[in-house]
Amino acid sequence: MKKILFILLILISFTITGCSREGLSGGKPPEVNINIGNENYETKLGTYCWKDECVDTVGPVELLKGKVPIKVNPGEKVSFLMEYEPKPTEFHLMKVSESDENENEDEVLIEENSFTAPTRKGIYYYSSYGVWWMDDKEENLSHGDAFYAFALEVK
Template identity: 40%
Template sequence: MKKVILIFTLVSALLTAGCQQPFSDSRTLSGSEPPPVQVETDSGQHDAELGTYCWSHGKGSGMCVDAAGAIDSMAGQPPIQAAPGETVRLLMDYEPKPTNLTLRQTTSDRQETEVTLDGWEFKTPDAPGLYYYDFSAWWMDEDEEDVSNGDAHYSFLIQVQ
């Protein structure tokens, strides 16, 4: 009887191991955290602040970090100076590039709108003022629908004069 149980256990273990998919390269992101993002305006390049993120860095391991949104995280930080209607470029020196990008703008009185990105660029508002931005990037899995291998949210502050 012990022999039958041992054989059954071994066969079950082999079948279970054979049915598992290996960890694919499409699910591996290099580095222990998301890459930095720079905000480029006519006044130069400026670092965006990394906020909340979840990052899968191989062999089934990863990390999630929670942080404050743009208004709270940028409190007391000097704003990036820009002109009305100026083109702003977001720069990320990392491969693979994220598959999904979004940008949200919040005014000082907490009015929030989604900003249309043209690739990695957008235009500043025509109205002068202080604008907080939340830039979000997702690295979606190539094989599994609705599975993210990583996401990162960045904050920056622009003063339109």
């Protein structure tokens, strides 16, 4: 009985060690800020899967309800800042612009951790600054993912 318990404990510790070696540190995904000009602004963590926990949240408009949008000039450069290693291996960004009754979603091109703000005046919600930490050996295996939301007001 002691031998079985000992072997079971060793197997559990190998499993935990194996996961943490490839796994990600911290209890939640890292914070992400955006930089516009010389100012940094926080984003709001939305849906994520981190270690063995997955959390699902509401969409960006609801998630950001009551938050003041970040004011930005038309066409201004917006950069993402993440103080975390390893860096995510995949990035995607979706913009939701609200019209009277419709929400239009568009994918936004990210180059060198940056994108360009819209040129038309209005409030734009960014849902899904999605980042993934993909396995470098096994295709389609994610070690973690997170989605961040923020809103910009083009003056």
